[in-house]
Amino acid sequence: MLVHEDLCVGCGLCVKYCPVGAITIVDRKAHIDQDKCLECGTCGRQRIVKCPRGALYENPGVYTYPRSIRKFFSDPMAYHPETKVPGRGTEEVKTNDVTGRVKRGEYGIAIEMGRPTVGASYVDVEKMTMALSKFNIEYEAKNPVKTLFLDEKKGTLKEEAKQQSVISGIIEFTIPAEELEAVLETIMETAKTIDTVFSLDLICRFSDEDPYKMPEVPVLEKFGLAPRPNNKINLGMGRPLVEE
């Protein structure tokens, strides 16, 4: 984002709305640190911030690679050109009743680097993908992180991507159930080496035996993990319902 300095009156209204603290007032004008700005676009949304002079505007170069990485992984209203889905994620559990992406005997894993609130550099994303390279992981094809790999098997990312920071990037894949313990061990070890936070999701199927009972994942206890009480449930209303 950029500032029309001739319009800005330095009121500071925009400062508190920036999720990453990229805006300061310098010489009675709003100043946006271009290294810190993740191009989420929030400060320029007049219906939210109500800048009295409409002084904040989108950088015209923000859709040009590699700056565009910031935009597509930070602004939920930016449609990624390859996924055609707004934001940085995928349909994940939302349509699993129709897509069958995560089947019985499998787990879906999403490691959302930078979430919540902190943001992430792709250097940190690469630390995680390189650590996971010892597994034979096929990353989710529709997740935009997939487009940033230099060598997917080694988990390395393109150099220009590693120069970018974003609100979050989601490392997303599905594994056989028997690999869960080893994968979680790797994730938890790598957590000690990164300079940001990540949220960890686990997608699984309900069982046929007791369709109203939340799936149990005993291996989580080994890592001191317990799912939060509030979770996201696909209600099985999509058609055609996937057959397995």
Add this chain to the structure above:
Amino acid sequence: MSHTLHRFGPEETFQNDFPFISRPAMKINSDGAAPKMRRVMEIALDHEPVNWGSLTTKQNLTMGFDREELLNKTEDNSPAMGCFDDRDKVVAVLKQLKEEDLGMSVVITGLRDKVEEMCHEAGLTPHSADLALGIFGATELLPEDETLCFTTMCGHAMLSAGLVRQIRKAVREGRMTPEEGAKILAKPCYCGIFNQTRAAMLLEQEKEANQKNEE
């Protein structure tokens, strides 16, 4: 994007918090889905969600919501997104969706016992779960818990910790009502999954606790 997951806070503050998402699966049942998605939105909006949003029209309920504009701009790939603060309303929506059998996927986020109970009541069999296992890494970089309770209601992280702290302070000092504060905090979340009722309750609780400490 699991943006309705990882909502942070004490369990009791989620008793009336039910983010709702419905969408088609791209290239499977998305062709010609626009009328079905429009109908999903009509049914949900008829049952008065506490919030509703649209990435297409770039608005949510707290901004002054144009229902017809939203419905008229529904496309094959438009998701329906919002939040309810009343489990009975959610059950009513689910029952109607089941009756009309529109075939669009539906996801509810909430306390597991409550969602399971609602499924049972609506005659639905849950298919899959996305479990929130927690936040890891350099957690010392996170804002304080009291602020995370609000910022995590926008899973895309559009709500800044600085704004939350300012509103919390204004409410504590009596310069703003909890409801006024909640409405300001809801605006940056264009998806409309921010729950103003829960936010107002959290602000009220903090204000009361602050007053007790001062006595």
